[in-house]
Amino acid sequence: MADDLFKALADPTRRTILDELSEKSGQTLFEICSRLSMKHRLGISRQGVSQHLAVLEAAGLVQTRREGRYKFHDLNTAPLRRIAERWLVPDSSGPEENTS
């Protein structure tokens, strides 16, 4: 559950993909591929990117919609909000808060 989310974020290439989708949503696999190689000089195969997208989708960070032969990818930031709340929120049951 949370495991998928944190593992998805652990890879720098996946974080770059999130950056790209954050900048322009609704990109196809090939569009993401070319941007990674052009803008970020990332030498990675199409299948590599596809696998990263699968991981991001399993984590709920990316949602997809199919239209004809195109598959569009959209960023979903909802899961990210839960991350911060786990430790940042001064929990009622926990004794101390450490803001240092």
Added chain:
Amino acid sequence: MADDLFKALADPTRRTILDELSEKSGQTLFEICSRLSMKHRLGISRQGVSQHLAVLEAAGLVQTRREGRYKFHDLNTAPLRRIAERWLVPDSSGPEENTS
């Protein structure tokens, strides 16, 4: 930089350690060990926990202070705030350079 942070959070045992330090700060290595095995039924060696703490410290999530033969561990949530902001905020300055 950010790489250390995300990789530190990728492991479920390390996240549990953060939970423990969030509940009670200033714990020693042995204290964390016994809590992991008691409360969380985590069968892990002392050295295993020690290595996890080193990763968390490298990520800036845990700070340590030494007193005599004791080494106390404190949670530092500051790095967590930057995570959410990376994608949650539709940033005005435009997109990246890559911070990973």
Added chain:
DNA sequence: TTGATAGGCAAGCTTGTAGTTGCCTATGCT
């Protein structure tokens, strides 16, 4: 129908990393 484009599946290689075991240092108590 043929060819080109967009994407998927699965096996295999390789590196990274969690975990262990064994031994070593430092502090404190009696």
Added chain:
DNA sequence: AGCATAGGCAACTACAAGCTTGCCTATCAA
């Protein structure tokens, strides 16, 4: 001094994860 406690270091094992290659399916245009 002697012993127990708290922690550190290094080598080794085992499994997970990133990435590639090769082949397959689906959609659309000429």
